[in-house]
Amino acid sequence: xxxxTGAGISAASGIPTFRGEGGLWRHFRAEDLATxxxxxxxxxxxxxxxxxxxxxxxxxxxxxxxxVLARWTGQSxxxxxxxxxxxxxxVRAGTARLIRLHGSIWELACWSGCxxxxxxxxxxxxxxxxxxxxxxxxxARPAIVWFGESLSxxxxxxxxxxxxxxxxxxxxxxxxxxxxxxxxQEASSAGAFTAEINTETTAATSEVDASLQGAAExxxxxxxxxxxxxxxx
Ligand code: BV8
Numbered sequence: 001x002x003x004x005t006g007a008g009i010s011a012a013s014g015i016p017t018f019r020g021e022g023g024l025w026r027h028f029r030a031e032d033l034a035t036x037x038x039x040x041x042x043x044x045x046x047x048x049x050x051x052x053x054x055x056x057x058x059x060x061x062x063x064x065x066x067x068v069l070a071r072w073t074g075q076s077x078x079x080x081x082x083x084x085x086x087x088x089x090x091v092r093a094g095t096a097r098l099i100r101l102h103g104s105i106w107e108l109a110c111w112s113g114c115x116x117x118x119x120x121x122x123x124x125x126x127x128x129x130x131x132x133x134x135x136x137x138x139x140a141r142p143a144i145v146w147f148g149e150s151l152s153x154x155x156x157x158x159x160x161x162x163x164x165x166x167x168x169x170x171x172x173x174x175x176x177x178x179x180x181x182x183x184x185q186e187a188s189s190a191g192a193f194t195a196e197i198n199t200e201t202t203a204a205t206s207e208v209d210a211s212l213q214g215a216a217e218x219x220x221x222x223x224x225x226x227x228x229x230x231x232x233x
Pocket of ligand 1: 171
């Protein structure tokens with residue numbers, strides 16, 4: 001089983017989604033700020049947005065949806081979570097097999113490419129904005145995949161391998177951002193039974209084999225009460 005998650009699984013933790021109400025920051029959309037062009041033209045504004053999100057994430061906890069998926073990956077080595085989220089709540093929930101397609105909001109990289117290895121900085125708020133590279137003292141950037149940037153080839157390969165599964169469930173994603181949104185079709189073409197857990201209908205609703213309309217933090221525990229994983233040797 002492979003579970004693809006989006007911002008909707010973190011909504012119950014108090015983290016605003018991207019495209020729902022409350023998903024906007026001031027009057028900006030994610031696509032306006034999460035791009036290299038936006039950072040190039042106004043690094044201070046983009047850092048202000050990320051620092052605001054980092055502080056929000058730091059004050060939140062994984063919710064029962066994250067906990068159920070972590071438990072499933074612990075109970076079966078045939079269960080993998082692929083997330084679009086950068087909040088690291090799946091990491092904090094202890095998910096055993098996790099592919100983070102878009103990176104982590106806690107990791108930074110050097111904007112000028114001085115060769116510094118991306119580093120983790122969990123200060124919330126950050127001590128200085130814009131953040132700087134500890135190696136060259138130049139501008140640092142969030143080590144996150146922005147719109148128009150390619151995902152890590154290794155992560156994409158791992159996610160595509162995870163599409164060779166019997167069951168593929170998309171949880172809390174509007175299914176509009178590629179290549180993540182394409183994984184559902186890939187799993188379906190590989191013969192997987194596909195399902196969606198979402199409070200609303202999405203671009204994927206007409207594609208999946210089963211649509212479970214409701215909140216992840218309600219439906220996942222209900223499924224968890226009824227599922228037993230065959231013991232994996
Ligand atoms: C790429 C990190 C190759 C940032 C993110 C033109 C030029 C260039 C590229 C493109 C282009 N046109 C299209 C593209 C491709 C583009 C793309 O898909 N754009 C979209 C907008 C059309 N993709 C890319 O650019 C990707 N790279 O293609 O590289 C390339 C390279 C160069 C040139 C061309 C191609 C990179 C995409 C990665 C972008 N980075 N995140 C950050 O977070 O700061 S994506 C961002 O959107 C987040 O990661 C987020 O996770 C993701 C998807 O959003 P969702 O998670 O689905 O969140 P959303 O709010 O939309 O939906 C929440 C859902 O939850 C809703 O359905 C709601 O109903 C539901 N919900 C709410 N509460 C609950 C719930 N469900 C259940 N329970 C609840 N309680």
